[in-house]
Amino acid sequence: MKLSIGIRALLLQLASLVLTYSLLLLLKIGFGISFGFFVGLLIHCCFAACAALILRFDWWWGLIQFLFPLLVYWSYWQNIPSYFYLIGLFVLSLLFWSTYRTQVPYYPSKSALIIPVSTLLPSDAPFNFIDLGSGMGGLVLDLSARSKNGQFFGVEIAPLPWLVSVLRSFFRKPPVKFYFGSYTGIDLSHFRVVFCYLSPAAMTDLWLKVKAEMQPGSLFLSYEFIVPDAPPDLCLELESDGSLLYGWRI
DSSP, rough: OOOOOOHHHHHHHHHHHHHHHHHHHHHHHOOOOOOOOOHHHHHHEEEEEEEHTTTTHHHHHHHHEEEEEEEHHHHHHTOHHHHHHHHHHHHHHHHHTTHHOOOOOOOOGGGGHHHHHHHHHHHSOOOEEEEOOTTTHHHHHHHHHHHHEEEEEEEEOOOOHHHHHHHHHHTTSOOOOEEEEGGGSSSSOOOOOEEEEOHHHHHHHHHHHHHHHOOOTTTEEEEEOOTTTTTOEEEEEEEEETTTTEEEEE
């Protein structure tokens, strides 16, 4: 059974802790060299970060592995009431609870996407548009306000962003429908344009679903993340930061 990225990161922290303790013990017994606790903590942070990079975790995991022990150490000395940790765990679970399974963290779409995506929407006929992983619904709601001949949908698996998007939709016309759940349960044949901003880990399986379900003449869009071994039919650069919007015509 393949372990999730979160479990592997935790095991890496534990292994680095054992390695650090063994190294400090060897230095003290064998050479009479000893270090203070904080120096040992920094050595542990370096071991964990380097190991993440050597094992080819995504680059940000190296940063997380380095900062996580320091954050735990800082939090311990702040005398923060325990119920704050419980509240934090609850909120983060609502936001990221599915990340360990889907390997798709919460990525809010940028407002700079609105104009490039809107220029690719059909203007001569009614169409359905869906955002796979719609987050708090900003992109879908803004596009629905710009296009009068489209019906707009979003699907989000994280409870808190989905709830926020549903509440926001009450104040917008025309109405936008947001589904709660995984995009794997959505039949993409009903949509003329499918947009996603997920992660590299999801693109291969999603592309198989796109090819199996989307109708000829439809358009699949992905922000930042490309489909392996499938050259895009269009590539638009965002003026704000130079990031790319990819498109494949089905």
